[in-house]
Amino acid sequence: MHFSIPETESRSGDSGGSAYVAYNIHVNGVLHCRVRYSQLLGLHEQLRKEYGANVLPAFPPKKLFSLTPAEVEQRREQLEKYMQAVRQDPLLGSSETFNSFLRRAQQETQQVPTEEVSLEVLLSNGQKVLINVLTSDQTEDVLEAVAAKLDLPDDLIGYFSLFLVREKEDGAFSFVRKLQEFELPYVSVTSLRSQEYKIVLRKSYWDSAYDDDVMENRVGLNLLYAQTVSDIERGWILVTKEQHRQLKSLQEKVSKKEFLRLAQTLRHYGYLRFDACVADFPEKDCPVVVSAGNSELSLQLRLPGQQLREGSFRVTRMRCWRVTSSVPLPSGSTSSPGRGRGEVRLELAFEYLMSKDRLQWVTITSPQAIMMSICLQSMVDELMVKKSGGSIRKMLRRRVGGTLRRSDSQQAVKSPPLLVSITSSSEPWLSSKLSAVSLRGIGSPSTDASASDVHGNFAFEGIGDEDL
Numbered sequence: 001m002h003f004s005i006p007e008t009e010s011r012s013g014d015s016g017g018s019a020y021v022a023y024n025i026h027v028n029g030v031l032h033c034r035v036r037y038s039q040l041l042g043l044h045e046q047l048r049k050e051y052g053a054n055v056l057p058a059f060p061p062k063k064l065f066s067l068t069p070a071e072v073e074q075r076r077e078q079l080e081k082y083m084q085a086v087r088q089d090p091l092l093g094s095s096e097t098f099n100s101f102l103r104r105a106q107q108e109t110q111q112v113p114t115e116e117v118s119l120e121v122l123l124s125n126g127q128k129v130l131i132n133v134l135t136s137d138q139t140e141d142v143l144e145a146v147a148a149k150l151d152l153p154d155d156l157i158g159y160f161s162l163f164l165v166r167e168k169e170d171g172a173f174s175f176v177r178k179l180q181e182f183e184l185p186y187v188s189v190t191s192l193r194s195q196e197y198k199i200v201l202r203k204s205y206w207d208s209a210y211d212d213d214v215m216e217n218r219v220g221l222n223l224l225y226a227q228t229v230s231d232i233e234r235g236w237i238l239v240t241k242e243q244h245r246q247l248k249s250l251q252e253k254v255s256k257k258e259f260l261r262l263a264q265t266l267r268h269y270g271y272l273r274f275d276a277c278v279a280d281f282p283e284k285d286c287p288v289v290v291s292a293g294n295s296e297l298s299l300q301l302r303l304p305g306q307q308l309r310e311g312s313f314r315v316t317r318m319r320c321w322r323v324t325s326s327v328p329l330p331s332g333s334t335s336s337p338g339r340g341r342g343e344v345r346l347e348l349a350f351e352y353l354m355s356k357d358r359l360q361w362v363t364i365t366s367p368q369a370i371m372m373s374i375c376l377q378s379m380v381d382e383l384m385v386k387k388s389g390g391s392i393r394k395m396l397r398r399r400v401g402g403t404l405r406r407s408d409s410q411q412a413v414k415s416p417p418l419l420v421s422i423t424s425s426s427e428p429w430l431s432s433k434l435s436a437v438s439l440r441g442i443g444s445p446s447t448d449a450s451a452s453d454v455h456g457n458f459a460f461e462g463i464g465d466e467d468l
Contacts, residue, residue, distance in 0.1 A: 033105035057085035102182035124227035139179045161204035222413035229416040238267040277366035292375035321350035322454045
């Protein structure tokens with residue numbers, strides 16, 4: 001998850017007192033909360049008591065006198081690095097102390113009182129699930145409430161997640177991020193103040209082998225089936241006319257498991273697809289469509305003659321990756337980078353093992369670069385769990401001091417309509433791929449792998465000659 005403190009604000013103190021500096025904490029470029037230095041210091045002290053000083057990153061020290069503008073900016077940068085370091089630490093970033101601090105700050109910043117409300121959550125096929133929650137309910141609470149409404153068993157909840165999406169004019173979803181434990185879903189979606197933003201339930205694992213666990217349950221089977229039909233209709237899963245005919249035949253027979261078994265063999269099954277963007281693959285400023293799944297990033301592009309081609313990048317061969325942001329300056333401006341009012345430009349760059357002795361950087365420029373980075377990390381996490389012999393199955397965590405308010409009535413997952421027949425304009429999947437040697441390097445000093453914001457890939461360390 002990408003934390004940043006891109007700006008500060010001078011605000012009047014309580015009851016007309018002296019002014020103070022407020023730090024705007026953004027998550028994936030969206031304002032999450034606004035906090036003071038003293039609040040962050042309090043968080044630091046609490047974490048230090050719980051985990052010890054040796055575990056924590058350095059925290060910017062107090063100053064006896066008022067800060068100069070340059071010192072305010074320096075402290076902002078130090079606090080941003082601190083928050084990023086805490087979030088990325090497996091122990092600190094998952095602690096209830098850290099996450100509850102951010103949830104309280106989010107609710108206070110958005111000035112949302114704690115009260116019971118109705119919240120609409122969509123399934124992948126557009127079906128609406130209406131649940132009653134508190135505005136202060138965290139992501140896990142809301143996920144459990146949705147599962148209860150659908151009658152999804154507790155031991156399958158961990159296979160699904162809630163995603164914040166933007167619904168486009170054609171009804172398709174553009175993924176913004178997976179909702180995290182440090183946020184309040186109701187506040188997150190309503191604070192954006194736009195009907196375009198929705199919360200969607202979708203499976204949250206990448207290895208289709210885990211489908212077997214989910215498909216043993218009626219509700220789980222229906223959720224996977226509805227999601228798969230929707231992905232095919234959107235063109236996310238690539239099918240030929242013959243495969244489409246077979247799928248439609250199984251649909252007509254209501255053979256859901258057989259339908260899913262066939263779908264599992266199709267290219268891009270279970271992938272997340274992103275909006276069209278630009279990459280330097282296979283050449284600079286090349287229009288591509290990026291999909292994430294099956295431990296890889298797929299870049300589809302259309303070559304002259306309307307031919308579709310694909311380049312696949314395995315996460316195990318990515319040594320590291322980073323997300324960078326910049327704001328184009330207005331013409332004639334001398335402001336420092338990132339402080340203008342232009343549109344933020346996000347880039348995901350990863351260093352890829354093209355051959356046994358050749359590493360090379362590849363860059364994707366997309367407003368969804370952070371979401372792509374999150375997908376990479378979750379794929380690596382899943383690979384590492386599997387390598388260690390663990391399981392992604394997460395049992396329902398019972399919290400002390402209260403239970404969820406759950407509706408007594410269950411809502412069935414509606415069967416999706418039959419697949420629309422492929423028309424003559426639809427294109428079959430082309431299995432040919434661009435050769436790795438056709439890639440061109442970035443050669444930019446800004447993508448130095450030693451930078452502090454680079455995400456190292458532990459899965460890369462275990463790569464063997466058979467993977468090359």
